[in-house]
Amino acid sequence: MFLQCGKFRLPLERPLVMGVVNVTPDSFSDGGLYADTGRAVAHARRLIEEGADILDIGGESTRPGAAPVTLEEERRRVLPVLEALVADGVPVSVDTRKPGLMREAIAAGAAMINDVTALSGPGALEAVAQAPVAVCLMHMQGDPGTMQTNPTYRDVVREVRNFLARRVAAAETAGIARNRIVVDPGFGFGKTAEHNLALLRSLGELKSLGGALLAGLSRKAVLGKLTGREPQERVHASVAAALLAVQNGAQIVRVHDVAATRDALTIWNAVKNPEFTARRARRNKGGN
Numbered sequence: 073m074f075l076q077c078g079k080f081r082l083p084l085e086r087p088l089v090m091g092v093v094n095v096t097p098d099s100f101s102d103g104g105l106y107a108d109t110g111r112a113v114a115h116a117r118r119l120i121e122e123g124a125d126i127l128d129i130g131g132e133s134t135r136p137g138a139a140p141v142t143l144e145e146e147r148r149r150v151l152p153v154l155e156a157l158v159a160d161g162v163p164v165s166v167d168t169r170k171p172g173l174m175r176e177a178i179a180a181g182a183a184m185i186n187d188v189t190a191l192s193g194p195g196a197l198e199a200v201a202q203a204p205v206a207v208c209l210m211h212m213q214g215d216p217g218t219m220q221t222n223p224t225y226r227d228v229v230r231e232v233r234n235f236l237a238r239r240v241a242a243a244e245t246a247g248i249a250r251n252r253i254v255v256d257p258g259f260g261f262g263k264t265a266e267h268n269l270a271l272l273r274s275l276g277e278l279k280s281l282g283g284a285l286l287a288g289l290s291r292k293a294v295l296g297k298l299t300g301r302e303p304q305e306r307v308h309a310s311v312a313a314a315l316l317a318v319q320n321g322a323q324i325v326r327v328h329d330v331a332a333t334r335d336a337l338t339i340w341n342a343v344k345n346p347e348f349t350a351r352r353a354r355r356n357k358g359g360n
Contacts, residue, residue, distance in 0.1 A: 075284045075324075076251045077163040077206040078183030082125065084284055086345075087318045087337050090165065090326040091116070091124035092290065095149040096133045109149075113156045120162055123334035126184065128326060129153050130167035134188050134261070136220040136293070143172050154180050165208070171195040178203045184254075188212050188261060190239040197246040208254040208286055209239045213262025223262040229274045232257050233281070240281055253283035254324060260292040268294040272313070275320040287317035288326035290333075311336045 075082040082088060095112045105111065116127050131149035132141045150166060150173065157164050158181030165184035166177040171193055174185050183205055190209040191197045200207050211232045213223050225231050236255045243253055255278060257271045268289075278285055289295065295309040296302065307329045314325040314333050318340060327333045 073284075074251060075206055075254065076204060076249065077126070078181075078204060080163040080183055082163070084323045086341050087322065088125040088324045089123060089330055089333055089337065090126040090128050090286070090324055091119035091122075091330045092326060092328045093119070093127055093129045093153065094133070095129060095131045095153055109152045109156075112153045116153070116157055117160065119330045120160060122331035124162060124330045126163050126165055126324070127157060128165040128167050128184075128186055129157075130186075131173075132168065134167075134216045136216065136260075138216040140216075143170050146170060146173055147176060151176065151180055154182060158182075163206075165206075169193060169196075171199040174199040178205055184208065186210070186256075188216075188258070190236070191243060192239070197242060197248070201243075201247040204252070206252045206254060207243065207248060208256050209236060209243065209283070210256040210261065211235050211258040216261075219262035223264055223267065225267060228263065228267040228270050229277055232271060233278055236278065236281055240283060250282050254286050255281050255283045256286040256288060256326075259287065259289050260294065265294040265297045268292070272316060272320065275317060275322055279321045284323045285321055286324040286326060287314070287322035289313035289317060290325075290327040290329065307332055315340060 073084045075084060093112055093116045119127060129150055131146040154164055154166060154177060163183035165186045166182045167186040168174060169187050169189045185200050185205060186208040188210045191200060191207060213219055240253055244250065257278060259268050290310045291303045291306045295306045295313060299309050310327060310329055311332050314327060315336055317325055325333060
């Protein structure tokens, strides 16, 4: 199985790591450390060195309570970073819910569009269908401004699965091939800690949707609730969550801490795949 991601054909035999690049002044995870173009590009290149398979650039915070930004402001934040990174040898995703920016990002070389509204906005399906880019379809109850105000489900796993199934069908009807589609249950987007844990336990039930399965638990509030730690202190919890997500069926993990996640997944791969262990040992001839 593979993911067609623009000009990149990404094998899914091992889990892929998507590195997060927030070009925003109000990110929950890094507090605007990379809101400047130069710092964002430098950070992205560090993530590539640490082993990121995909970069995900976002210019509009979608944390709980976040206010939307204009297309012009999001374009100003994202496009210079995207243009600087497209030739760096890894696919670059743009995290946006605006069809106008989707079209501009694709024209500038984006290999994936990551949309928290699952291409439900007017013109979004058409913007992506016309180019061979990948798309991530995410579930969110409500919108970022209100989504954590008493989120309620009868059966969170069934409802998230049914929503994603409808969006996959809509994408295919619009001409987006299944090998270009990624599905994301949307951890932390209109969900309590209990909802998030139920989804993590049951990730395998989303595999039948057919697209690649992405999990984004890195530094999320559910990890803070369980550990009592602030976002920047949740590295260990985030790595544990990524490993559990992969164990339960995720093929892509979206993370802030690429090096730590990559090392953990290297060990996971070594245990699961003896052939991988042999190849790795031949390449890395370290000591005891």
